[in-house]
Amino acid sequence: MLEKNETLTQQIAALAEGSYTATSLAKRTLVRATQFAALNAFVSLDESIVMAQAKAATLRREAGKPLSPIDGIPIAVKDNYLTKDYPTTACSNAGPLESSDVDATIVANLRAAGAIILGKTNMHEWAYGATNSTSNIGATYNPHNLAHITGGSSGGSAAAVASGIVAAALGSDTGGSVRIPASACGIYGFKPSYGRASRHGVLPLSWSLDAPGPLANSLEDIEHLLPYLFGRDSKDASTAHAKNYKPAAKVEKPHILNLVGNGLERSDEVDEIVCRALIKADVDCSDYEFSGFGTYFAAWETILHSEASSYHLNLLEKNPAGFSAVTRAHLEAGRKLTAVELLESQKLRAILLQTLSHDLPAWDALVLPTLPVPAPKHGVDWQEFGGRKVTTQDSMTWFCWFANMAGLPSLSIPVGKSQSGLPIGMMLMGKPGRDEELLAIGHLIDRKINGHV
Amino acid sequence: MIKLYNKNYWGSDMKDDANLTEDQTERIKSTLARIRAGLERKTGKSQFEEPAHIFSPEAYDAGEK
Numbered sequence: 001m002l003e004k005n006e007t008l009t010q011q012i013a014a015l016a017e018g019s020y021t022a023t024s025l026a027k028r029t030l031v032r033a034t035q036f037a038a039l040n041a042f043v044s045l046d047e048s049i050v051m052a053q054a055k056a057a058t059l060r061r062e063a064g065k066p067l068s069p070i071d072g073i074p075i076a077v078k079d080n081y082l083t084k085d086y087p088t089t090a091c092s093n094a095g096p097l098e099s100s101d102v103d104a105t106i107v108a109n110l111r112a113a114g115a116i117i118l119g120k121t122n123m124h125e126w127a128y129g130a131t132n133s134t135s136n137i138g139a140t141y142n143p144h145n146l147a148h149i150t151g152g153s154s155g156g157s158a159a160a161v162a163s164g165i166v167a168a169a170l171g172s173d174t175g176g177s178v179r180i181p182a183s184a185c186g187i188y189g190f191k192p193s194y195g196r197a198s199r200h201g202v203l204p205l206s207w208s209l210d211a212p213g214p215l216a217n218s219l220e221d222i223e224h225l226l227p228y229l230f231g232r233d234s235k236d237a238s239t240a241h242a243k244n245y246k247p248a249a250k251v252e253k254p255h256i257l258n259l260v261g262n263g264l265e266r267s268d269e270v271d272e273i274v275c276r277a278l279i280k281a282d283v284d285c286s287d288y289e290f291s292g293f294g295t296y297f298a299a300w301e302t303i304l305h306s307e308a309s310s311y312h313l314n315l316l317e318k319n320p321a322g323f324s325a326v327t328r329a330h331l332e333a334g335r336k337l338t339a340v341e342l343l344e345s346q347k348l349r350a351i352l353l354q355t356l357s358h359d360l361p362a363w364d365a366l367v368l369p370t371l372p373v374p375a376p377k378h379g380v381d382w383q384e385f386g387g388r389k390v391t392t393q394d395s396m397t398w399f400c401w402f403a404n405m406a407g408l409p410s411l412s413i414p415v416g417k418s419q420s421g422l423p424i425g426m427m428l429m430g431k432p433g434r435d436e437e438l439l440a441i442g443h444l445i446d447r448k449i450n451g452h453v
Numbered sequence: 454m455i456k457l458y459n460k461n462y463w464g465s466d467m468k469d470d471a472n473l474t475e476d477q478t479e480r481i482k483s484t485l486a487r488i489r490a491g492l493e494r495k496t497g498k499s500q501f502e503e504p505a506h507i508f509s510p511e512a513y514d515a516g517e518k
Contacts (some may be wrong), residue, residue, distance in 0.1 A: 148460075237509070237512035237513050238510030238512070240509060240511065241512075279513040292494075294491055294494065295491050295492070295494045295495050297491060297492070298487070298489075298491020298494075299490050299491070299492065301484075301487070301488050302488055302492065305484070305488075320472070321472075325474065325476065325477055326477075326480065328473075328477060329473075329477040329480035329481050329484070330480075331482070332473065332477070332481050333480070333481045333484040333485055336481065336485055337485070337488070339489070341489070341492060343504050344473045344492055344495065344504075345492065345504075346504030346505045346506060347503070347504045347505070348492075348495060348502065350503070350504055350505040353505060419485070
């Protein structure tokens with residue numbers, strides 16, 4: 001069931017051909033959501049809201065006037081995107097201050113294209129964690145094995161796609177929150193370059209690290225959605241120079257740097273699967289020893305906690321008990337960081353950007369495993385790998401935060417399974433603003449590894 | 454609409470660590486210790502005199518309200 005999910009691309013073709021209607025697709029989606037209720041993937045999903053959208057889409061197609069190729073396609077949306085028809089809770093009892101009678105820009109774009117906003121997906125509270133174990137509606141369960149976590153914070157979106165409830169979903173990514181659950185659930189996840197996709201209406205975790213992004217069953221599926229994500233939005237100043245989506249020409253022989261070094265340890269099993277995938281991909285790849293990873297991580301954490309604490313200032317004052325214990329501790333820690341520590345961290349960020357742009361050997365993409373371990377079991381707090389013992393939370397963001405710190409586009413591709421049958425993902429990072437080139441490199445590799453055209 | 458911060462926040466009304474559990478206090482301490490240890494390892498000369506930041510006034514003048 002998990003190996004042959006229908007792709008968004010197939011759904012687009014089927015609706016265009018009339019093999020099924022938006023109404024029949026929506027009905028099937030609702031049935032599947034019920035079948036997979038045990039995953040706890042959805043916070044809110046209302047049949048009447050879904051069917052009203054589906055009937056409107058069906059009428060448009062019957063009249064020969066679909067709004068776009070995705071008219072009538074159900075898309076699940078993480079519960080930190082504001083939506084007109086569903087409440088937005090960020091899976092917290094603290095209660096967002098923002099009004100939920102508006103759509104986030106990306107949701108509005110998808111709705112204008114006729115997509116069915118299916119429902120809101122479970123997430124790690126406020127996106128402030130990477131396990132999806134902390135949520136006011138309970139943890140999300142991995143479709144490959146219910147005893148294991150989905151990873152997060154877009155875990156509900158990943159579970160909804162991996163189980164075949166929907167072909168695509170929206171997530172957000174501050175330190176890996178799209179790519180982590182995509183990897184743990186065996187699907188594709190994409191974090192755009194910072195400032196390429198509008199964050200307006202996506203409740204922030206850390207505004208200079210956050211990026212909204214899609215999760216789907218193929219890279220082609222992701223590309224179908226990017227026209228509705230990319231581009232300038234007057235409501236998000238970070239997109240002032242954002243370009244619209246434009247597919248890149250095919251890449252021929254990209255050079256890929258495989259990052260290794262202190263702080264980049266991974267389990268032997270994951271290392272072997274990713275190395276085997278790189279060999280199969282037959283790309284020009286060399287190892288590069290990257291130094292200072294731990295220092296840059298401290299800087300990322302400083303920026304994360306400082307910005308999150310600033311964003312939650314009012315709510316923390318108004319309703320501190322509404323936050324889970326760990327989230328509140330993060331926010332209180334952020335309040336204690338000094339302005340100078342934040343500025344020193346932003347200096348480190350500048351150094352990192354300079355290093356990536358000028359000090360590394362020539363590269364087209366950087367590669368790492370998405371996660372150092374397969375999806376951990378529920379209730380296991382520590383992970384050991386490569387001589388390290390770290391919290392499960394830290395093991396999830398172990399590699400992924402790097403792309404947020406540097407604002408790089410990044411994607412996770414499934415490349416194999418562990419001995420226990422859990423998916424393993426490979427993470428590629430591209431140069432800032434060159435999202436389409438990264439996706440073209442991803443296609444090249446994915447074709448060799450997974451046979452996708 | 455711009456919302457102003459609760460005026461009480463900037464005064465003395467908000468008590469630090471009010472009602473925090475022992476576990477939360479320990480988490481805060483260990484988070485700060487980890488971060489500060491990491492930042493202290495910063496070495497080498499920065500080629501930049503100032504931090505990474507975004508200040509692009511025209512970005513706020515999109516001509517659309």
